[in-house]
Amino acid sequence: MGNYDALLVLSFGGPEGPDDVMPFLENVVRGRGVPRERLLEVAEHYQGFGGVSPINQQNRDLVEALRPVAGVPVYWGNRNWHPFGEDTVRRMKDDGVRRAAVFATSAFAGYSSCRQYYEDIARISVEGGPELVKMRHFGDHPGFVEAMADHTRQALARLGRDDARLVFTAHSIPVSMARSAGPEGGLYEAQLRRSAELVNEALGRAGRPWDLVWQSRSGPPQVPWLEPDVCDHLRKVDAPAVVLVPIGFVSDHMEVVYDLDTEARQVAEEVGLPMERAATPGTHPAFVRMVRSLMDEPEPVPCALTCCPAPVRPAPARHA
Ligand SMILES: CC1=C(CCC(=O)O)c2cc3nc(cc4[nH]c(cc5[nH]c(cc1n2)c(C)c5CCC(=O)O)c(CCC(=O)O)c4C)C(CCC(=O)O)=C3C
Numbered sequence: 598m599g600n601y602d603a604l605l606v607l608s609f610g611g612p613e614g615p616d617d618v619m620p621f622l623e624n625v626v627r628g629r630g631v632p633r634e635r636l637l638e639v640a641e642h643y644q645g646f647g648g649v650s651p652i653n654q655q656n657r658d659l660v661e662a663l664r665p666v667a668g669v670p671v672y673w674g675n676r677n678w679h680p681f682g683e684d685t686v687r688r689m690k691d692d693g694v695r696r697a698a699v700f701a702t703s704a705f706a707g708y709s710s711c712r713q714y715y716e717d718i719a720r721i722s723v724e725g726g727p728e729l730v731k732m733r734h735f736g737d738h739p740g741f742v743e744a745m746a747d748h749t750r751q752a753l754a755r756l757g758r759d760d761a762r763l764v765f766t767a768h769s770i771p772v773s774m775a776r777s778a779g780p781e782g783g784l785y786e787a788q789l790r791r792s793a794e795l796v797n798e799a800l801g802r803a804g805r806p807w808d809l810v811w812q813s814r815s816g817p818p819q820v821p822w823l824e825p826d827v828c829d830h831l832r833k834v835d836a837p838a839v840v841l842v843p844i845g846f847v848s849d850h851m852e853v854v855y856d857l858d859t860e861a862r863q864v865a866e867e868v869g870l871p872m873e874r875a876a877t878p879g880t881h882p883a884f885v886r887m888v889r890s891l892m893d894e895p896e897p898v899p900c901a902l903t904c905c906p907a908p909v910r911p912a913p914a915r916h917a
């Protein structure tokens with residue numbers, strides 16, 4: 598058993614007002630070679646929601662839902678925006694926390710979804726402060742699967758038909774990053790396919806076909822990312838109706854409410870495809886219980902440092 602005296606929810610962070618948007622985005626893409634035009638475009642998505650990403654409130658809700666079941670104090674910190682993980686860890690140290698379980702709000706393997714959270718942990722750890730123990734990937738956990746399956750069932754009910762095709766979506770990543778995910782490579786996609794199949798089975802649909810497609814592509818256009826994109830897929834899919842299942846995310850944050858509920862929805866309307874979007878786990882009771890049960894598992898063996906390496910980025914342009 599883990600023997601933790603606190604739980605730290607470690608997340609991505611998001612802006613909470615118009616003036617936060619650009620500084621937040623600059624934190625996200627520092628050194629990552631994302632073109633300026635892409636950044637300005639994404640800034641517009643946030644400004645369309647008053648500069649407020651839903652992700653921080655969703656993490657506050659998750660923390661509140663975890664308090665009664667965690668059995669230890671629950672803290673929350675982010676990589677890219679307030680409350681920053683480094684500030685939270687200083688508070689944990691002041692509170693005398695010795696050893697905290699870290700729940701990273703990302704279910705799968707890969708550089709962005711896993712390794713980068715280890716990097717965060719190394720960066721925010723302080724001398725004399727708590728030991729931070731990252732818990733395992735959880736995309737195959739029965740609590741995660743039950744939450745996704747419940748929400749997918751609700752979306753099918755809203756659609757009012759059972760002949761809809763399940764189209765699972767996850768964040769696209771560079772093909773090179775997908776190849777190097779996990780000890781043998783390809784683990785991001787393999788885990789996503791496994792989770793999708795588990796959700797499909799939980800819905801009593803074993804043997805019925807489903808798709809896994811990608812969303813929210815970033816990066817420079819010359820770098821290949823995982824395809825097909827969800828919007829292209831909706832234009833071609835041979836199905837009478839679709840339920841989008843954002844299996845790659847744990848809350849209905851901006852990539853969900855903009856990229857799916859705004860962009861993908863518009864494509865579905867254009868092509869006359871009936872579509873509903875399933876909610877992500879959020880604060881579903883089975884998902885909340887899952888976090889507690891992860892804390893009761895034996896301490897996970899951390900991935901080897903060679904696993905899910907940071908991608909080699911294009912060098913910044915320099916004058917000759
Ligand atoms: C795999 C993955 C997850 C899922 C796992 C996890 O959840 O951790 C995820 C989640 C998220 N991604 C988010 C936001 C952004 N991601 C960006 C850019 C990128 N994401 C990448 C990957 C992922 N991202 C990658 C390879 C890049 C390229 C830059 C780089 O190599 O790092 C950019 C830059 C602008 C752009 O989109 O181009 C933004 C703003 C938000 C917050 C949403 C909100 O505010 O509500 C969340 C939860």
Ligand SMILES: [Fe+2]
Pocket residue numbers: 768
């Ligand atoms: Fe992202």
